[in-house]
Amino acid sequence: MIFLAAKTVKIEEPKRSSALVRQETIASYLFLLPSLIFFLGFVIYPMVLCVVTSFFDSTMNRADVFVGLANYKELFSDPVFIGALKNTFIIVIVSVPVTCAFSLWVSSAIVDLPEWATSLFRCVFYLPVVTGSVAVTVVWKWMYNNYYGIFNYLGKAVGLIDKNLSLIHISEPTRRTPISYAVFCLKKKNHKTLVHAAQFVHKKQR
DSSP, X not given: XXXXXXXXXXXXXXOOXXXXXXXXXXXXXXXXXXXXXXXXXXXXXXXXXXXHHTTEEOOTTSOOEEOTTHHHHHHHTOHHHHHHHHHHHHHHHXXXXXXXXXXXXXHHHHTTSOHHHHHHHHHHHHHHHHSOHHHHHHXXXXXXXXXXXXXXXXXXXXXXXXXXXXXXXXXXXXXXXXXXXXXXXXXXXXXXXXXXXXXXXXXXXX
């Protein structure tokens, strides 16, 4: 019996000159420069300015007065802020495991579908990501409307309710409904679904 051993030949990539690497690095930073300027000017600088201003009593037509932590004491004594903070904490606790589990389940389900079906589902799942938050808020406020909202209409149509109910708007800062949390999770899980689906496809092709 003759055994044939395959010898792996390692092909080394040609080394690039330091000048070429430096030129590519400079070009990369130049392409990033507009976004970096925008990020520093409209994200980082306002955040730092807000933190600094929070220690002052800022009023127009007079100089700012340093008050230390007085603004924070007043803020944490406000029941509206405490309610909004609690809602935010609940959303974070609920959304992270739910979005991870749901996106993994959906991506594992669509990866075995035909290629056209997988592409279709990817497009459908990504639509809420590119949909403006303002438009989504307006639509959901219409659905929750006490007089002509679709929830009241469907409830009366199937006989669940006799008259319109005073539903809670998702825009209220201190009160949330389970539907609001579900909408938040569904909107946040879409790009994770695409990432997981791409990982599954790559693993399947290997």
